[in-house]
Amino acid sequence: MTEIPARVLATPAALDLIARLQAKHGALMFHQSGGCCDGSSPMCYPVGDYLVAPDDVKLGEIGGAEFFMSRSQFEYWRYTQLIIDVVEGMGGMFSLENGSGSRFLTRSRLFDEAELGTLQSQEKPTRQ
Numbered sequence: 001m002t003e004i005p006a007r008v009l010a011t012p013a014a015l016d017l018i019a020r021l022q023a024k025h026g027a028l029m030f031h032q033s034g035g036c037c038d039g040s041s042p043m044c045y046p047v048g049d050y051l052v053a054p055d056d057v058k059l060g061e062i063g064g065a066e067f068f069m070s071r072s073q074f075e076y077w078r079y080t081q082l083i084i085d086v087v088e089g090m091g092g093m094f095s096l097e098n099g100s101g102s103r104f105l106t107r108s109r110l111f112d113e114a115e116l117g118t119l120q121s122q123e124k125p126t127r128q
Helices: 012-025 071-077 113-121
Strands: 008-010 028-032 042-046 057-062 065-069 080-088 102-110
Touching: 008 012, 008 057, 012 028, 012 042, 012 057, 012 080, 012 102, 042 102, 057 071, 065 071
Parallel strands: 008 080, 028 065
Antiparallel strands: 028 042, 057 065, 080 102
């Protein structure tokens, strides 16, 4: 059986920051910003502080935190694997890493043809 490629991954630096935020705030979730206010940063919230829309797509989990994006944004990014990283700087205004001196950053790569074939043979990503 062919392994299904992850739609979202996290670098070791991102996993470390997620663990530190979880220790301070409890269970977390992410929503990939669509470009408003804080650009296209992945936004990190305590579970329950951000209401996921009925048509938002769950891409997967990173560090035990669910990761979502809007359906319209997913249609644009469906051929791309998101790689969540951390760089120095200010986090998004409402994102939990704000003030830590680090911020989450979305990097990406296109899936290759074999990965796309595997993804297309599976069901669509899980909705909330």
